[in-house]
Amino acid sequence: MQKTFRVLSAAACSAGILTASACAQEDTSEARAEMVAGLARADDRALEDIEGVTTHYGAVETSDGATLRTLITIPDGASGAPHPLLFTQWVSCGSVEFRSDQNERARLAQESGLALMRVERSSDGDSQGPACDELDYDTEVRHYIEAYEALLADERIDNSEVYIYGSSLGSTTAPLVAKALQDKGHNIAGVMVQGGGAETYYERMLTFDRLYLERRPDDVAPEDIHDEIINRAKFHYEYLINDRHPDEIAEDSDAMAATRADIRGMEDGAHYGRPYAWHQQAAKKNFLAAWAAIEAPVLVIYNEFDQFESQYGHQVIADMVNRLRPGTATFVVQDNIGHGNSRYADAVSAYGWENAEPAWEQTADVMLTWLDDIRAE
Template sequence: MMRRFLTGLILAAAMAGANVSDLNAETRVTGGLAVAPDVTLEQTEGLETEYGTVSMGEGLRLRSILTRPDGTTGPLPAIFVTQWVSCDSVIFPDGRDTQLRLLAQQSEMVMIRIERAGTGDSEGPGCDKLDYNTEVRHYREALVQAKQHPWVDPQRVIVLGSSLGSTTAPLVAQDNDVAGVIVQGGGAVTYLERMIHFERLYVERSGAVKPEDIHPEMIQRIAFLQHYLIDQKTPGEVASDHPELAGVWGRIRGTGAENHYGRPFAWHWQAAEQNFLAAWLSLDVPVMVVFGEYEQFESRHGHRMIVDMINRKSPGAAQWLEIKQADHGLQLYPDAVSAYAYDNAATAHQLYVAPVSKWLRRVAGLRK
């Protein structure tokens, strides 16, 4: 009953033009959530764009951004994006191609993006105050509502997780009736292992630690991360309780006085409680995992484990794509050390976009 009611409202607004301001033939705003004064509405060649609204259980309104191929009508298969860790906007940058923009153009599908709380037009506390469980819940609620949009075929929605979104993607998809899941830049090891690996690559590739000092340095970092993530102690509490670890927090990558990689400590504590592999194995849909050979953060093993464990359960359900010489952002580099320093990058978007578009269309039942 509620779903039919909400669908009716959406259809009525679309047909009657309620709360819709036409900006041009390709971009419009609907749903009553004001566009922030400093926001430039995106326009992408070949795509119709709609700035809409999804409502969260606690009453917050978040900005939704949907694109579809120009000139299409009726419901289409859709890609629902779960985002990376940094709190920047999901709006396509003006005048610059990205993998997501090219996927939106080439996949022949709707793409659904959600601005997280406090980002862009979205209401609520800033993304830097958002905890992990709330972020996942927001995505889950947004996915349910996005399936009711008249552009979207609710039986053919595929979740796409990018970077940190690779950890949220299976949690968002779980029990949410999706057609498939694709991730890039994140695996299914425990969050503690994930962060230890971050530090391992940092001390090996950054030059911040002498090779002969890597072993004792990692012992300290592992101990600190155990107390911080598993015991759920603040960095100050860890240093107070374990004086031998004082100073370690300042050496760990991405740390601040009140945050880690721009997110509050509670966000990381909640992430460390998740059983990512169990979430993956609860799914019964096609899966694709993309890995860049020169990843600066995530392990090949963590990525590969998703494919291997799913295929052990359901042979052929998961597909692997490894892009040689690619880093976390799928830029190409001559070697792993250059990638870690972001030195001498080359762009080759189609190494990702072409095979991913092909997989998406196949899973969605479009032409190959």
């Protein structure tokens, strides 16, 4: 079905959210691949075409000069302007456009009755600005806040209620974005997260490495894990808390050199594809303080065979929120499912990503049911 993709509303232009050149190039044609909001397509990829929804392509210019592609996905046949569902994504760089509807986010767009809002990080998708793999954590969070504050002025949505969904690493940025928008006067009506908790980032990275040690049975003997964890605790403290470069830490001793060589996801100049400073800034964030300040229902989903995260890190969100606001947080454990919402036979198979069976429909069902429940109250 032919769809029209337009820039943000005229109100966004008059408010100075978009550049003059972006506003001047508003596309009002039926062509699917025209320049939209001053951003041309970065390559020959087709635009989204997901059954039951229409995606509106726009752009927002950040305070530091990046121009970010925005996507507002609205259910076809929606009666009136829907409330927005803002999305914060995983750690790895890459586009958040849908290439298929085979994920929980597409089902949220199709069935939640909300307008799913996404922002492409700098240099991802059509976005222009510093390379995503050079962005630091503080800049990424600030870009989310600025972009979503701009999108909440869009005339296609009803911003009287704002919902947020954080996936994977987005589970750490979601509460920070929610609190910032709440502080700016927006009504945060619900926050969902899956694949990330609220322990300190230092603890989070230790968990990543503990699972790396425990679930490599052919590589690490059980009796060696104790000393390995002690060394990783020392390394991560110097790296994440004292902001030292990993190569400098490696020069401290042979043990630190061996540890640096085996830290999960660590490469020369990058950790999980992001600069060291990104992780060091994340380690300074008080995630529980943000969760404590958000005056909204919370859904936390933990997948039993998560290849990175701990159950404790997830459950502490619900426990602390319910201590402050009894009955407002829901904690769900999904058996036999891994980080990416696939089902596995056991934890070791999951760690090797072996024989995965899609389970994202189950995750989508949990989220959609929860959204229905909190909106019915």
